[in-house]
Amino acid sequence: MTLRVRFDxxxxxxxxxxxxxxxxxxxxxxDAQKWSxxxxxxxxxxxxxxxxxxxxxxxxxxxKKTGDTYEGWKTFPILWPFKILTVxxxxxxxxxxxxxxxxxxxxxxxxxxEGGLTEFKAAPARQPRMALVLPAGYIGSCMFGCALxxxxxxxxxxxxxxxxxxxxxxxxxxxxxxxxxxxxIYYHSATMPAKIARRxxxxxxxxKASEKRxxxxxxxxxxxxxxxxxxxxxxxxxKMVSLDIMIAVQAAIAAGLALLWYCDDSVALRFAFIxxxxxxxxxxxxxxxxxxxxxxxxxxxxxxxxxxxxNARVDAYNExxxxxxxxxxxxxxxxxxCWLAISAVTIVATLVGALCVFTQxxxxxxxxxxxxxxxxxxxxxxxxxxxxxxxxxxxx
Numbered sequence: 001m002t003l004r005v006r007f008d009x010x011x012x013x014x015x016x017x018x019x020x021x022x023x024x025x026x027x028x029x030x031d032a033q034k035w036s037x038x039x040x041x042x043x044x045x046x047x048x049x050x051x052x053x054x055x056x057x058x059x060x061x062x063x064k065k066t067g068d069t070y071e072g073w074k075t076f077p078i079l080w081p082f083k084i085l086t087v088x089x090x091x092x093x094x095x096x097x098x099x100x101x102x103x104x105x106x107x108x109x110x111x112x113x114e115g116g117l118t119e120f121k122a123a124p125a126r127q128p129r130m131a132l133v134l135p136a137g138y139i140g141s142c143m144f145g146c147a148l149x150x151x152x153x154x155x156x157x158x159x160x161x162x163x164x165x166x167x168x169x170x171x172x173x174x175x176x177x178x179x180x181x182x183x184x185i186y187y188h189s190a191t192m193p194a195k196i197a198r199r200x201x202x203x204x205x206x207x208k209a210s211e212k213r214x215x216x217x218x219x220x221x222x223x224x225x226x227x228x229x230x231x232x233x234x235x236x237x238x239k240m241v242s243l244d245i246m247i248a249v250q251a252a253i254a255a256g257l258a259l260l261w262y263c264d265d266s267v268a269l270r271f272a273f274i275x276x277x278x279x280x281x282x283x284x285x286x287x288x289x290x291x292x293x294x295x296x297x298x299x300x301x302x303x304x305x306x307x308x309x310x311n312a313r314v315d316a317y318n319e320x321x322x323x324x325x326x327x328x329x330x331x332x333x334x335x336x337x338c339w340l341a342i343s344a345v346t347i348v349a350t351l352v353g354a355l356c357v358f359t360q361x362x363x364x365x366x367x368x369x370x371x372x373x374x375x376x377x378x379x380x381x382x383x384x385x386x387x388x389x390x391x392x393x394x395x396x
Contacts, residue, residue, distance in 0.1 A: 021359045023352065032362045033355055036153045039271045040351065043278035051286070053077040080114075081249040082276070086141055086283045087116045088246065092172050093140025094118040094133055103128025108176055110246070134306045135339055138284050142343040145280025146350040152274035153354035155266055155362075156369040161273055162257055163373070169250045177243055265366035265379035281350075285343050292336020303332040303339075 022028045053075030060071050077083075087110050095105045095118050103126065106119040118137075120128055151161035253276075260269040292303035311329045318326050360368065363381035 021356075023355060029355075030359060030361045032358065032360060032365055033153070035362070036270070036274060036354070036358075037351070039152070039274045040149070040278055043275045044282065047079070047279060047282050050079050053079070079279070081252065082279045083114050083283060084110060084112075084246065084249060085253070085276075086145070086280045087114055088172055088176075089144050089280060090137040090141040090284070090287075091116040091118045092175070093136045093144070095175070097136035097140070098128035098133045101129040101132055102126045103133070105175075110176075130305070130309055134302045134309070135335070137302050138288050138339050139342055139346075142281045142284035142346055145277045145282075145284065146346050147277070148273045149277030149281060149347075150350050150354045152270045152272075152277055154358040154360070155270050155365040156372055157358070158270035158273050159261070159266060159369055159373045162261060162269065165257070165273075166254060169254065173243070173247055173250065176246065261373065262375055263377045264375070265377070266369055266373075266375045267362060267366050267379050270365075281343070281347050285340060285347075288336050288340045288343065292332050292339075301332075303336045306335045307332040 020028060021030075026034075055073040055075050057074045058071055059074045060069055091108050091110060095108055098118065098120055099105065103120040106121050108116070108118050110116045148161060148165070151157040257269065257272055260266065260272050288303070291301035307330065314327045314329055358365070363379070363385050366379040366381070367385040369375075
């Protein structure tokens with residue numbers, strides 16, 4: 001990577017020293033801007049290629065209710081931690097808008113199959129405005145991702161984003177901890193001995209007795225919680241991501257971000273936020289397409305709920321006014337297209353805005369970023385910029 005360190009000893013302003021930036025003239029773009037767009041392009045390609053995981057073999061699956069079997073690829077879900085984090089942001093967006101419009105959160109859950117649910121307290125408690133709550137999930141997670149993406153175009157902004165990201169992660173974990181939650185270590189403690197014994201000596205009576213006892217305990221717990229199994233024999237609590245796993249995912253991401261902050265004046269930290277922001281924003285768009293445009297049958301989604309909400313109001317209006325000013329039902333595709341357009345425009349506006357705002361070179365960004373959370377390891381070219389700025393300050 002060739003770095004362009006550009007400065008004028010007569011002026012210490014980083015942005016003003018560079019040649020005039022023009023969005024439509026690539027020759028005036030700095031190396032940081034070009035690498036930022038390349039990082040976004042790579043992130044986009046990785047999300048598309050790895051969306052369903054890395055295939056590594058074929059397997060036969062069975063529907064426990066119908067008994068039907070089918071073959072499919074076994075995949076390693078390499079993007080699963082980032083998807084779960086995005087789903088958490090999606091549900092937190094529902095919760096924030098719901099609270100702001102008067103509702104009270106009953107619980108927030110994120111399931112292992114990349115779904116989620118935010119429930120509000122039922123009447124007589126004050127109800128949130130669902131017309132605002134429903135689109136907040138898709139658009140909120142997209143805007144959150146765009147905020148990370150925007151900060152990823154500048155090193156100092158990435159440091160600010162690191163502090164906010166850490167606070168938001170702690171806050172979301174506390175919110176989930178004080179609502180309906182599941183601890184995986186405790187939840188699977190009864191299954192671990194049976195699974196370990198089955199792998200070591202699968203024919204022993206102790207293993208069968210352990211599995212039978214576990215299944216009995218599980219069925220009693222399900223009846224007590226009044227949860228029904230789906231076609232794969234799983235209850236909502238079975239599919240729920242446990243709080244300890246969510247904490248582990250966020251801790252692993254935080255450790256990676258901390259490592260990038262430590263090295264070379266944190267110049268690589270911004271690429272991590274470009275990746276996280278791209279993942280969240282693109283996931284929101286893909287979720288809208290899957291839930292509102294590609295479904296073959298009615299499913300429980302925000303698009304379907306918005307359709308039902310609007311059509312119920314249309315029915316009430318038509319019943320009141322008769323055929324004089326009759327309104328017509330709107331399908332979920334309409335809302336999906338509107339939300340998808342808003343998300344796409346937000347992503348494009350974020351990229352254009354970031355290019356126009358952050359016009360420093362990589363070395364200039366690293367030198368300026370030392371003012372906030374300075375990194376122990378220094379970036380070589382940034383030292384020349386700092387020396388030049390210091391000399392210009394002394395001369396003035």
